[in-house]
Amino acid sequence: MLDTANTTDQLEQHRQEFPGINNKLYFNFGGQGPLPRAALEAIIDTHKYLQHHGPFSTKVNAWLQQKTEFLRQNIAAELGVIPETIALTENVTVSCNIALWGINWQAGDEILLTDCEHPGVIATVQEIARRFGVKISTCPIQQTLNEGDPVSVIAQALQTNTRVLVLSHVLWNTGQVLPLAEIVQLCHENSVYVLVDGAQSVGCLPLNLSELQADFYAFTGHKWWCGPAGVGGLYIRPQFLRNYSRLLSDGAVSILRLTANRVTRKPMVDALK
Numbered sequence: 001m002l003d004t005a006n007t008t009d010q011l012e013q014h015r016q017e018f019p020g021i022n023n024k025l026y027f028n029f030g031g032q033g034p035l036p037r038a039a040l041e042a043i044i045d046t047h048k049y050l051q052h053h054g055p056f057s058t059k060v061n062a063w064l065q066q067k068t069e070f071l072r073q074n075i076a077a078e079l080g081v082i083p084e085t086i087a088l089t090e091n092v093t094v095s096c097n098i099a100l101w102g103i104n105w106q107a108g109d110e111i112l113l114t115d116c117e118h119p120g121v122i123a124t125v126q127e128i129a130r131r132f133g134v135k136i137s138t139c140p141i142q143q144t145l146n147e148g149d150p151v152s153v154i155a156q157a158l159q160t161n162t163r164v165l166v167l168s169h170v171l172w173n174t175g176q177v178l179p180l181a182e183i184v185q186l187c188h189e190n191s192v193y194v195l196v197d198g199a200q201s202v203g204c205l206p207l208n209l210s211e212l213q214a215d216f217y218a219f220t221g222h223k224w225w226c227g228p229a230g231v232g233g234l235y236i237r238p239q240f241l242r243n244y245s246r247l248l249s250d251g252a253v254s255i256l257r258l259t260a261n262r263v264t265r266k267p268m269v270d271a272l273k
């Protein structure tokens with residue numbers, strides 16, 4: 001039998017870990033998660049360590065690499081993938097940018113979006129369209145919230161020149177969870193790559209990215225994972241890394257420019273070999 005008093009105590013204790021919700025009722029809608037006390041303390045301790053031993057020194061550098069690798073391993077374990085497929089970035093928008101700018105676009109290619117995508121990725125797609133003569137098409141997925149089938153909506157929208165589908169796993173405006181595995185299978189049967197915006201799914205749904213098979217999965221720590229703003233990531237499917245080296249080289253360059261972190265760029269550089 002459920003021990004209600006004990007569960008309430010545990011919930012109360014858990015709430016106490018979040019200073020940001022002590023004085024309010026907080027309904028996390030996926031904009032930005034509240035930071036738990038442990039994360040706040042870790043951030044402060046990190047800055048103290050950096051100032052004490054650096055801020056710039058061999059010791060600090062080695063320490064940061066060790067911490068970063070630890071983070072990457074934990075993220076990978078949580079998402080059901082190997083650490084080499086995870087690159088640390090700033091947030092979802094940066095991860096989508098890396099994925100999209102890494103593709104060797106040809107004039108006439110098409111990017112297929114859904115009608116529920118975030119302005120950040122739409123802006124990136126529009127800039128790519130402007131620079132490379134790529135077409136943008138948008139399919140009506142929102143109407144499938146309570147009826148209809150998102151997979152057939154996407155199937156109908158795919159064209160022979162569709163190169164990439166960009167879609168959210170969980171739609172930010174309705175909360176609908178899209179049947180990603182089926183959508184990915186459909187796209188791969190049509191030689192279309194899939195970039196997933198995981199802003200509202202990572203930390204919210206149990207995920208195994210190896211099983212889902214999407215080519216790119218962009219995510220962030222500052223929403224449902226309740227982590228600090230400024231730490232996000234990009235998963236890239238290993239098969240994709242091997243088969244599409246042109247994209248990889250662009251992707252690696254993007255990563256190198258974005259961070260000075262050897263651990264972060266290692267998987268991309270390895271993949272170029």
Ligand SMILES: Cc1ncc(COP(=O)(O)O)c(C=O)c1O
Pocket residue numbers: 030031090091092093094117118120168171172197199200219220232
């Ligand atoms: C679906 C979706 N994609 C992208 C973003 C932007 O995320 P980030 O701030 O990590 O770039 C958000 C932010 O709310 C979102 O809801």
